[in-house]
Amino acid sequence: MLSKKTKYGLKALTFLAKRESREPIQIAEIAESENISQKFLESILLTLRRNGFLGSKKGKGGGYYLIKDPEDIPMTAIMRVLEGPIAMVPCVSLNFYEKCDDCPDENTCSIFGLMVKVRDANLEVYRNTSLADLIAK
Amino acid sequence: MLSKKTKYGLKALTFLAKRESREPIQIAEIAESENISQKFLESILLTLRRNGFLGSKKGKGGGYYLIKDPEDIPMTAIMRVLEGPIAMVPCVSLNFYEKCDDCPDENTCSIFGLMVKVRDANLEVYRNTSLADLIAK
DNA sequence: TGTATTTCCTACTAAATCTATAGGATAATA
DNA sequence: TATTATCCTATAGATTTAGTAGGAAATACA
Numbered sequence: 021m022l023s024k025k026t027k028y029g030l031k032a033l034t035f036l037a038k039r040e041s042r043e044p045i046q047i048a049e050i051a052e053s054e055n056i057s058q059k060f061l062e063s064i065l066l067t068l069r070r071n072g073f074l075g076s077k078k079g080k081g082g083g084y085y086l087i088k089d090p091e092d093i094p095m096t097a098i099m100r101v102l103e104g105p106i107a108m109v110p111c112v113s114l115n116f117y118e119k120c121d122d123c124p125d126e127n128t129c130s131i132f133g134l135m136v137k138v139r140d141a142n143l144e145v146y147r148n149t150s151l152a153d154l155i156a157k
Numbered sequence: 158m159l160s161k162k163t164k165y166g167l168k169a170l171t172f173l174a175k176r177e178s179r180e181p182i183q184i185a186e187i188a189e190s191e192n193i194s195q196k197f198l199e200s201i202l203l204t205l206r207r208n209g210f211l212g213s214k215k216g217k218g219g220g221y222y223l224i225k226d227p228e229d230i231p232m233t234a235i236m237r238v239l240e241g242p243i244a245m246v247p248c249v250s251l252n253f254y255e256k257c258d259d260c261p262d263e264n265t266c267s268i269f270g271l272m273v274k275v276r277d278a279n280l281e282v283y284r285n286t287s288l289a290d291l292i293a294k
Numbered sequence: 295t296g297t298a299t300t301t302c303c304t305a306c307t308a309a310a311t312c313t314a315t316a317g318g319a320t321a322a323t324a
Numbered sequence: 325t326a327t328t329a330t331c332c333t334a335t336a337g338a339t340t341t342a343g344t345a346g347g348a349a350a351t352a353c354a
């Protein structure tokens with residue numbers, strides 16, 4: 021299941037992407053418009069800023085704004101920052117690889133191959149979708 | 158992330174599928190061989206039996222055994238029983254549909270389309286993979 | 295300079311979910 | 325009747341997720 025964090029983050033990003041101007045938008049406005057707890061959204065936008073998706077400005081007239089063109093933001097990047105690994109098991113993750121603690125050998129693991137296929141199928145979708153595609157509709 | 162429940166369930170199923178005979182195998186043997194807590198595995202095998210994947214026999218010489226040919230068990234069925242919905246949000250789930258509580262309208266939801274694509278990509282993999290494929294290597 | 299505004303940041307709490315474990319009931323075998 | 329192994333419910337512990345609290349820091353503007 022998609023976490024609320026990711027869901028809200030995506031909604032906030034598309035909200036910002038939809039606007040023509042890149043003027044800062046306040047958290048409160050996004051939260052209200054998208055039906056999200058303001059404090060929770062605050063922490064989400066913060067991680068999006070720290071990971072290079074958003075810029076921010078403090079004080080009156082401040083807020084958050086997109087740093088890049090929506091076309092240049094692939095879903096792979098967003099998902100990895102908000103949701104974590106795209107793979108369902110760490111041992112097939114490209115960006116978060118870890119050995120599975122309960123599995124002695126990847127070569128003989130019965131589900132390894134399936135997990136690779138699932139990962140690749142998801143990557144295919146995420147790589148071919150940008151933030152711009154989410155608002156194209 | 159794939160839950161341990163699903164992972165263990167899949168490993169148990171492939172363990173049973175690998176054997177030529179369909180004689181009952183004890184939980185203890187599967188648990189030891191696959192490195193799984195016996196009590197936890199017990200509850201997993203129980204749900205697999207209740208959902209028509211396994212048969213069981215009590216008493217001496219008892220245990221669990223596959224009820225169908227591995228070729229006839231698609232991953233879609235196993236995943237839905239062990240892991241739950243294949244979709245990442247309830248509003249695009251084929252078998253577990255629910256309206257998202259925070260989203261007023263699916264038609265205007267910015268991530269709906271993406272979630273459909275992701276669901277379909279995963280379905281494609283799971284529908285084209287059977288339990289037999291997991292042991293084919 | 296001072297005040298209002300808005301993000302920044304850490305820590306914490308509450309709720310939900312996942313991962314088991316306990317302990318006995320039930321059924322089959324010999 | 326003794327032994328074996330699954331059946332079943334309930335519960336405990338651990339982890340993750342979701343959300344909250346409260347103030348610090350920076351900016352705009354009068």
